[in-house]
Structures are given as structure tokens and as C-alpha cells.
Amino acid sequence: MLFGKKQEITNTETTVYARAKINLTLDVTGKREDGYHTVKMVMQSVALHDEVRVTVTHGEKKPRGIVVRCNLPYLPVDERNLAYRAAELFYESTGILLETCEIHIEKRIPVAAGLAGGSADAAAVLRALASLHAAGLTDEELCAMGLKLGADVPFCLRGGTMLAEGIGEELSALPDMPHCWVVLCKPPFAVSTKEVYQAIDAVDIRQRPDTAGMLKALDRGDFAGVCRRLSNVMELVTAAKRRQIGEIKEFLAENGANGTLMSGSGPTVYGLFSDEGRAKTAAKMLGRRFADTFLTETV
């Protein structure tokens, strides 16, 4: 008789920090036949993160499937969400039985900002599921899975300071960037990465980042050398259209930033500061004009 028999319920849950990234250099070096561009860029993780809580439930009377929830009401929570797609891909490619997989995203990284927020969430879901299901996947296998979701996902899986080549997936670990404070400021418009890549084809790029010099500066732990070499060819597209990018850079430089740049396809602009006090003051002042202003640090 089943009466009184306890139903077995197992919930397994983990929370992963999905960190934002900034580009210290970004060069577009060519275009592949499939339309993707080859790049050479130095990427850096920062402490600003989304919190991604993944719960896998077995044996409960819940419908099977993936459920995504997010504190931002305007972000889609279906297949259009990269976190959803990451979970779907994980179960498809591992063959692990999908029962109930619930993902809660506490979003803090501004959206469509050049900070790889969506890619970071996807990477966090892959890491969380690999761990919860003890899937025994190597970093290479996870990165190959991540690349199917987006060019920035492999970097988000690894984090730290990295040189990224290919379309962003060929990663080489670099010495950690000297610790500094980072003021991030996103002006109030979104940028489509795809459109910026398309627009760059028509741009005559006369001055490219000194990637070799940046690598040497990182090798020496030379913060001033890093700041002197911050460079992003995508500013030629995004900053050319929107004067606020130049204005924010100027403001940061006038208020103690050791170096400034636009991150990725934009529009977020960042300032690097060796001095915490100056970074705090600059963030406070910028925050009065731009709500999406954050004080963070390199990790």
C-alpha cells in the first residue's frame, strides 16, 4: 500500500556569479565566409555580476522543462534568453534527462551594453548544470558548447585577463591585469553588436590597437602602460554616431581616470582608476547624469 509512503524529492541548487567583461583592446582583423569577423582583443573580467541561481528538481510533481525568471520584467524568459538556450543546449548535448530546471537571474549588468551580460548568464548556466549533474565535462568541452551560443561565451566561462582571437573563442591566458577600480557608465541607448560589426566593414581603420604592446605591459604589470594602450576600433562606429561616448570619456579623464575606453560594441564607457577615492567621486558625479553608472573593480 502506498499510503504514507514518502515521495522522494531531491532539489539541487547552486548560485553562480556571472561577471561582466570589458575590452582593454579590440581589433577587427578580417571577415570569415560565414559573416563572422576575426578579432584580436584583450578581455578583462570585472566584479559587477548577475546572480544566476539554478535549481534542478527530480521526482517532484512539476512539469518537465526549463523555467527562467528574471528581476527585469522586459527581458524575455523564453528561448530568446541566452540562459534558457544554454540550458537547452546542455541537456541536448549531454543526453542528461531534463526534469525541471529553474533558472533565476538577478540582473545587475546593463543589457545590450558591450559588457557581455547575456553571454555571462549563459556561461553561468553551463557551469552550474555541469556541476549539479556532475557531468564530467572538461573546460574545452564546455567552451565548445558555449561557442554555439555566442562568440563571447567561451571567455565568460574562463574569465580573468585573456587574449581572444578567432571570432573570440581562441583564448590565451594572460598575467592578471594590475588591480584597479573601474567606473562603468552606460549612456541611455542600446547597441546591436551585429550592426556594429556590419558597419565596421565600411570603415577605413587607420589606427589599430597596439596589442603586442598591451601584452608586454601586462607582462610587466605596468598599469600606466596598460592605460596608455586602451584602444577599440569599434569606437569608430559607435562613438562616431553618439557624442555622449566621447563626453563620458572626457569627463572620466578630467576626473582622475588613468585611462578610458568604450567596451566591446558599446555603448558602455569605462574609466580605470588606481585611486579608489577618485573612482568613487567620478562614479557619484556621473551617476547623477547617467543612471547606469557603476563602481567596480578588476577580478
Ligand SMILES: C[C@@](CO)(OP(=O)(O)O)[C@H](O)COP(=O)(O)OP(=O)(O)OC[C@H]1O[C@@H](n2ccc(N)nc2=O)[C@H](O)[C@@H]1O
Ligand atoms: C563585440 C564583442 C567584443 O567582446 O562584445 P559585445 O559588444 O557584444 O559585448 C564580441 O565580439 C561580441 O560577441 P557576442 O556578443 O558573443 O557575439 P554573438 O552573439 O556571437 O554574435 C552577434 C552578432 O555579431 C556579429 N559578430 C560577432 C562576433 C564576431 N567575432 N564577429 C561578428 O561578426 C555576428 O553578426 C553575429 O550575428
Ligand SMILES: Nc1ncnc2c1ncn2[C@@H]1O[C@H](COP(=O)(O)OP(=O)(O)O)[C@@H](O)[C@H]1O
Ligand atoms: N540573459 C540575458 N541577459 C541580457 N540580455 C540577454 C539575455 N538573453 C538574451 N539577451 C538579449 O541579448 C541582447 C544582447 O544583450 P547583452 O548580452 O547584454 O549585450 P552585449 O553582448 O552587448 O553585452 C539583448 O538584446 C538581450 O535582449
